[in-house]
Ligand code: ADP
């Protein structure tokens with residue numbers, strides 16, 4: 001059958017033996033199809049000869065001339081020098097590796113063509129190890145009608161071989177079936193799949209090289225679109241399969257508990273919170289499992305939204321679980337939820353990795369027999385030993401700490417009980433909308449795009465660490481006014497031991513410099529009871545200054561704290577800096593954040609500090625972060641490989657994303673039989689997203 005053609009192993013192509021196959025495998029090429037989708041990095045124009053007299057350093061050009069001299073130059077490093085002239089000027093070819101045959105080949109009087117990069121040389125321009133041939137040669141690999149593609153390659157694999165192999169592969173390319181012809185109907189005029197592949201591998205001489213190389217040519221768009229649609233459909237299928245298998249419990253809004261809950265809050269919900277609560281309630285009321293991501297900047301008040309969802313589950317007789325990425329944050333949630341929910345008669349349980357022995361047993365028992373209605377904890381919650389009586393809702397806080405895979409694992413966990421629990425995921429890292437639509441195609445997204453009233457934006461400054469004494473004075477002044485401050489120590493090392501030691505030293509020094517202040521210390525090496533005691537004391541304002549490692553990055557909430565000092569801020573990424581800064585500016589007082597840095601700063605570090613000074617808007621920070629780092633790293637998925645695209649670039653191709661969704665809808669409705677092949681081509685046989 002024709003379809004199978006490009007699925008043949010590359011060894012079926014002319015001249016591909018085991019050695020070559022092995023090298024190709026290093027580039028991820030094992031089938032003929034892989035060659036087709038191995039796209040050029042850049043192109044060279046070998047169609048027009050440039051007179052030697054007009055060469056400029058840095059250009060890749062074709063020249064033709066007569067060899068005037070060819071000799072081995074003496075010296076520490078033997079090299080073959082060959083002077084070529086064409087009447088407009090002369091050029092030296094330099095070869096460091098050469099055989100006698102080369103010297104014979106370039107004998108005086110021979111007319112040759114060379115292609116290479118022009119460099120400045122002594123007295124005249126040079127080309128080092130150019131590709132060359134005799135002007136009258138009939139050389140197939142060299143001969144190229146249009147632009148010459150340069151491919152990503154690997155040691156021992158010549159461009160010439162790659163070019164020849166791709167050409168052979170293109171003979172099969174017509175059997176590749178692309179997206180059906182529904183693009184025109186969507187207002188998109190893009191060339192077909194086959195057309196695009198052959199154009200990208202063999203563009204004509206007058207093709208716009210810049211567009212081809214920067215990915216904005218319609219043929220590139222075509223491929224990017226196919227790839228994005230394939231990824232999108234993968235996530236949608238995954239979602240559909242999860243939702244079909246098992247039904248979720250219908251959880252109507254908490255009529256009885258909601259009123260007393262809201263009336264005990266010291267504030268009213270913002271409009272954005274109320275809107276998101278309504279979205280969540282609508283999801284929960286059906287038997288289709290909710291899969292909703294709530295995005296909201298730090299301090300936008302996501303916790304209350306979660307609490308209302310939880311009340312719905314509790315009132316309907318189901319259990320809810322809240323999972324946080326760190327002990328500290330889980331403890332804080334436990335405190336918050338206990339303060340809100342226990343007065344309403346809700347039974348709580350607590351599970352963390354540090355809990356052991358009898359108390360752990362007791363908590364597990366309460367979870368298993370259903371006495372515990374709300375369970376808070378860290379990822380310890382998802383160990384095999386934990387089983388729930390009637391789990392109806394899973395709340396995951398600070399999603400960016402968990403990968404796509406963990407999220408999917410949680411879903412599995414919930415299904416053990418025979419129902420699919422609803423899932424509410426809260427992220428404090430606002431993800432740019434376009435990115436969210438693709439990376440989280442299996443989730444619905446709600447955005448809390450409003451901060452509670454009365455907050456003043458945090459003022460951010462960057463100061464060199466040599467100005468530490470001034471910074472210490474700032475802490476003194478702020479605390480003298482009855483405010484509190486954080487002092488965060490960072491270390492490059494991942495080691496918690498070193499981090500802790502650095503923080504201990506800093507705390508001692510600060511306590512000495514600021515004897516009138518009550519200084520506390522939290523770090524990851526402390527027992528959770530100890531940490532909790534310190535945090536609680538800080539919250540009660542029994543401490544003025546809290547020295548900490550980055551453990552306090554997420555979620556910690558002390559409205560009276562108005563000054564955040566971050567030492568060695570240059571070591572942290574933008575999202576971490578933004579999270580830390582989000583610890584202040586939570587009350588009505590004007591807050592500031594001091595980023596202390598140790599110079600000299602790298603370019604990206606400079607950029608990051610500048611972004612922090614310029615904006616406090618989490619979405620803007622995220623957008624700039626994306627610009628600086630690229631989507632893979634941004635989502636923390638680079639290592640897992642879940643979001644690696646071959647052609648598409650989420651930022652560059654953002655404009656295609658709305659179309660991706662519409663095409664996805666129509667494909668599923670009108671051409672369901674085409675979906676499989678598309679997904680298999682781009683995402684692979686194993687649905688990578690589903691592997692956990
Ligand atoms: P985050 O979205 O970062 O998790 P939190 O839920 O911790 O934010 O809320 C931050 C602070 O704002 C808390 O002190 C919380 O009590 C308060 N808060 C939440 N919603 C409102 C509101 N509508 N009005 C005033 N304060 C609010």
Ligand code: MG
Pocket residue numbers: 302303397428555
């Ligand atoms: Mg939070």
